[in-house]
Amino acid sequence: MTMKRFFFSAFMLLITGWSVAATDEDGSRLWLRMETANTAAIVTGIKGTAMTELQTYWQGGPVMLKRQKGLAKDGYTIKSQGDKIVIAAANDAGLLYGAYHLLRLQQTGNSSSSLDISEKPFYDLRILNHWDNPNGTCERGFAGKSIFFNPNPEHMKMYARANASVGINGTVLNNVNAKPEALSSENLEKVKTIADQLRPYAIRVYLSINFASPIKIGGLKTADPLDAKVIGWWKDKVNEIYRLIPDFGGFLVKANSEGEPGPQDFGRTHADGANMLAGVLKPHNGIVMWRAFVYAPQSPDRANQAYLEFMPLDGQFADNVIIQIKNGPVDFQPREPYSPLFTAMQKTQMMVEFQLTQEYLGAANHLVYLAPLWQEFFSFVKPASLRAMAGVANIGDDTNWCGHHFAQANWYAFGRAVWNPSLTSEQIANEWLRQTFSNDERMLSSVKQIMLDSREAAVNYMMPLGIHHIFAGVHHYGPEPWYSPKGLRADWTPPYYHRADSIGMGFDRTVNGSANVMQYPYELCRLYNDINTCPETLLTWFHHVPWDHKMKSGRTFWDELCHKYDDGVHQARHFLAAWDAMQPYVDKQRFSEVQRKLRIQARDAEWWRDACLLYFQTFSHRPIPQDVEHPVHNLDEMMQFRIPITMYENPENGYNK
C-alpha cells in the first residue's frame, strides 16, 4: 500500500466514523439539538441561565439581555437593533424564555434579520405532574424509572432546560397516590436538592400529599382538617418545607378518590380539606391544587360523580385553591366530551389536567400526538375560564426520556400549549419536528400529517363513535371489552361502559338514562340528548345505540362501527408506510426505533379492531361488511392473550398473537 493510499483510507475511515456518529441519534437531546457554537456568542447584559444558554448555543450576532419594567411576568420581547438583538424581560424567567425563543428560531431555520417579537404566557402556572413513586417506579410510566429517584445533576439539568425551553415553570415530583413519606424530613432533603437544581431554570417544585399524613407520619389520631392539632401539624410541616425550599410551589391533593384518604373520612367536605391546607400555605404564597377526580362504586354513572360532589361547593374554596379537573368526566380516554364541571362551576378557580403519558393511548408504543385532543377540549372550554394547566408527565429515565421518540412531542406540545393555547396543533408539530428531526421539507409534510392524524386514528382503532374504557383490566394497553372478573366493582369493568346487548351498545346518559347530559349547558344538553343530533364521535358515550341505527353515512351503526375500526387499522398501516419512506431523511437509530414502534402500533390496531368487532358481534349478530378486513383470529383465541405487565411498565412488544 502506498503512503498516499494509506492516508486516503485513513481519511475515509475518519469520515465514515464521524458521519455514523453524527447521524445516529438516541433522542437524549430531545428537541434541544443545538450544536455547541465554535466560539462563544457575544452576549451582554444580565447574567444568568439565559446568558449561559446563548453563549453556548447561539450562532448569530451579538445579543443583549436586559431587564425592562412594564412587561408581563415571564413575558419578553426580542427586537433587532442594528446588528444586535435585544431580549428584554421583567424577570430572569422572561429572559430565559426569550433566549430559548431565539434559539428555537435558529433551529427551525428562521433567519429573519429584523426581529420584533413580543410574548407573554397565557397561564401563570404551567405545571407537570409526575406520578413517580418513592420506590422509583412511575405509575402509568412507560419510559423507565423515575428521574427523581436517583437524580443525576446532568440529567436534571437537561430536564430543566427542556422544560424551560417551552415555558414549563412547575413540577409536582411525586404520584398523586402519595405515600405519607413524601413529607418525611428525609424526603424533603431530597426535594430540596432537586429544587436547587431546577431553580436556575425558573421551575418551582410541588409535592403531592397524602391527606392522612398527620396520622401516618405525624402520629396524630386524626387528620380531620378542622382539628387544631392537625392544622398545627400541617403548619409545622409547611414551615419545614419553606425553610428548605423558599420558593416551594404548593400541594397537589388526590383525596377521597380510589381509596385515598380525604376530608370525607372525617365528615368534612373537599372544601374543608382544601381550605385548611390553603390557609397553611397562604403565608408562603403556596397553592393547593385539589383534584376533582372522584367516583364511587355505587354510582349509577361514574361520569356524573365529580359534578355531584363539587358543584355544591362552588364558591366555597379559598383563593389559593385551584380545582384540578381531568379534561373528560371519566379518565383520559381516547375521546371524551369535556368534563361538565368546567362550564358548570362559576365561582371556583379551575385548572385542566391533561395526561401526556399515554395510559390509554398505546403507552410508549403508539405514536399519538395529543395536541389535537387538547385543541378539541379548548373548542368547548374557553382557555380564559381556567387558571392553569397541568400535564401528567410521560418522562422516565429511558435514554430518549419518553420511551417513544414521538412521545417527546407531547411533552413539547404541552409546554407550548400552556404558554399559548391558541397555537394550532400543526404549528406546534411543525416547530417540534424541525427542531427534533430536521428542516427538510420532504420529511416535514409527511411526518406532520402522521402526527396530526394520529389521535383520530387511535380513536378509530381503539374506541370509535364514543366507546370508552374497554381496556384490559390492569395495564390499560390492549382491548378487553369482555373483562369482568366476578366480584370486581362494576365501574372497573368495560361492560359498565359499553353496555352491549342484543339491541345495541352504549351508555344511555340522556335524560331518560343517567341524565349526565343535564350537567352540560342547555344547548349542548339538547344536542347530546337527541340521538339524531348528538355528534357521532360521541354517540355511544351518550346513547345506547341500536345496531341498526342509521348513521349519517347511510350505514347502520354496526356497519359504521366496523368501518371505523378498519379505518383505524389502515391509518396505522399508513403511518408505518409513510415513515418507512422517511428513511433517507432520518438518522438510522431513530428511524429504526420509530419504525419498530409503528410496526407494533399497526399490529395493535388490528388487535383492537378484531377483538372488539368479534366481541361486539356476539351481541350484534350481524356480519362484518365485505369491504372491511375480516378478523384473522377467533375471539376465544384473542381472549387468551395476555400482556404480563403491571401499571408501571411499557409492553415490550404489544400484540404478538
Add this chain to the structure above:
Amino acid sequence: MTMKRFFFSAFMLLITGWSVAATDEDGSRLWLRMETANTAAIVTGIKGTAMTELQTYWQGGPVMLKRQKGLAKDGYTIKSQGDKIVIAAANDAGLLYGAYHLLRLQQTGNSSSSLDISEKPFYDLRILNHWDNPNGTCERGFAGKSIFFNPNPEHMKMYARANASVGINGTVLNNVNAKPEALSSENLEKVKTIADQLRPYAIRVYLSINFASPIKIGGLKTADPLDAKVIGWWKDKVNEIYRLIPDFGGFLVKANSEGEPGPQDFGRTHADGANMLAGVLKPHNGIVMWRAFVYAPQSPDRANQAYLEFMPLDGQFADNVIIQIKNGPVDFQPREPYSPLFTAMQKTQMMVEFQLTQEYLGAANHLVYLAPLWQEFFSFVKPASLRAMAGVANIGDDTNWCGHHFAQANWYAFGRAVWNPSLTSEQIANEWLRQTFSNDERMLSSVKQIMLDSREAAVNYMMPLGIHHIFAGVHHYGPEPWYSPKGLRADWTPPYYHRADSIGMGFDRTVNGSANVMQYPYELCRLYNDINTCPETLLTWFHHVPWDHKMKSGRTFWDELCHKYDDGVHQARHFLAAWDAMQPYVDKQRFSEVQRKLRIQARDAEWWRDACLLYFQTFSHRPIPQDVEHPVHNLDEMMQFRIPITMYENPENGYNK
C-alpha cells in the same frame, strides 16, 4: 301453561333439536352426502356393489344394471329407456362408476328425464400414493394418522366408496421411503385384509418397496438386481404376495434418491433395477412404478438431475415399467415449470405424480384448490403422452379425512381429473361444491371463485415470479428464505434456489447458467432463455433477475415482487371475507372450521409476505412501495419464529407472532 302451548313448545324443541343435528356436519361423509332412501330403490340386473349403492341412496325410478360387450374397460353408458334407467358396462367396475355417476346427478340437482351418457376413463391406472409409515404416521400427512395402520372396516368402506365414486382404482398403501418390513409376511397379511376390503370397490392395492429388502429382510449379502439369488428372493416374495392378493397391483419404487437404496449402489442402472422387478411381476400382471425423483448434493442444478440420469435410459425399460415423474423438476412447489423429462423421453412409459397433500402449500391449513395447477401442467404436457396419473394422498384418520374441509376437493378433483383430464377446474369445483355443501347458487359462485383463485393466491403470497423452495427447513410450512445451517448440503437450503444478492435474485438456468432451459423443446428453450420473453410467472426460476429489471407492468422487478406478495395477502383476506358471507348457507360446524383455517391462512400470508420482503430487502436495499402494506414485524423478530412440528404433523395455528 295450557296444553296447547305445551305441545307447541315441545314441537319447537323437536324441530330445533333436529335441525341442529341435521345442519351441523363434521365432513366425515365427504362429498357422499346422499341420505339413505326411505324405501329401497328398485334396482335390477347385475348384483354387486353398484346395486347396493343404488338401492341405498338412489331416490329416482327403477334402474337396471347390465353387462354389455364392446364397451371400454371401466367405461359405462347411462340411458333412459321408458321410465327406467339402464346402466351398461363391460365389467363390474364400469357398473359401479355408472352408479356413482347417477348418484352424482341426483346430488348436483341434475334432474334430466332423458339420459344418454357414455363415459370411459382416460387413464387405465388411477392411483393414490399414501406416504404412510408402519408406525402409523404419514409423511407430509396433515390429517392425522394413517387410515391403514389400524383399519376399521367402516372407515375402509367409506374410503373405498369415496375413491370408487371418482374412479380411483389403485392405492399404494405405504410411504415411498419404504421400510423393508413392508414386505414382511406379517405385514402382507395386513395388506391382504385391506385388499379384501377394497376389492368390492374395484380398487387394487400396491406397495412401495425398499430396494435393499433382500438384504434387510431376506438375509442376503446383496440386493444387486442382476444377482440370481436376489432375483430368486424377489420371485418368492412376489409369489407370496399374489397367493394372498391375486389382483395385487405392483410396486412403487423410490431408489437412489434421498438416501434410499437402489441399483446404483451395486453399479447398476435404474433400468436394471426396474426391469428386474418388472420381470418378476410380469407373470402376475403386476407393474413397476419407478420414480424419477433423484438429485445429488453435488449437482450444480438440482432441476437438471432427473433428466441427466433418465434420458440415457430412454427405451431401456420393460413394458410393465412406468417412470413416475413429479410434475415439476424440483419438488411440488407452488409453481414450477413442468419437468422436462415429460417432453424429452420418447420411448419410455411415463406417469405424472401430483401431490394432493399440501406439503408446500400450507398443509391442511390453507385452502388451495389444486386442479388449476394440474390444468397448467397439462397445457404443456399432453395427457395422451402419459400412461397414468398418481396423486400423493392427503388422507388421514381425522374426522373430515383431509384436515381441511376444502382439502377434500383435491382428493375429489384428482379422481375426476385422472378419469378425464379435459374437465376444467371450474367444472370439477362446481360438482364438488354441489355435493359437499349445497346446490344453493348464492353459495356456489362465491365459493367456486375462492377455489379457482386460491392456487394463484398461494403462489403470490408464498413464491411469486418463479421463486421456489424458500421453505422452513423441516416442516415446509412457513418461509425461511434465510435457512442455511452450517454444513447442510446446499440444495437443502433456500439460498441455493433464490440466490439473492445485491444485483438481483433468481437461479440462472439459461444457457449461460445451469443450461436447464436446454432440457426443454427448442421453442420453449428460446422463450425461457431470454429474460424478456420468459413468462414472468417463472422469471426467477430461469433467471437471476436484476432488482431494477423492468417488468411488463412498468414496475421494477423489486416493486413487482412487493406487489405480488401484497396481492397474495389481499387475496387470502378476501377469501376469508367471502367465506364469512357464506355463514347463512353452510352448517355451523363446517362454517366455523373453515373460517378458522381461512383466518390462519390470512395470517400466514402476511407472514410469508413480510418475512420474504424484509429478507430480500436486505439484498435489494430498495424501499417497499408506498401502496404496498408495510411489514409489521422486524426481520430479526420474524426469524425467531418457530413452529415446533415434524414432517408428520399439521401446525395447529400457523403464524402466531
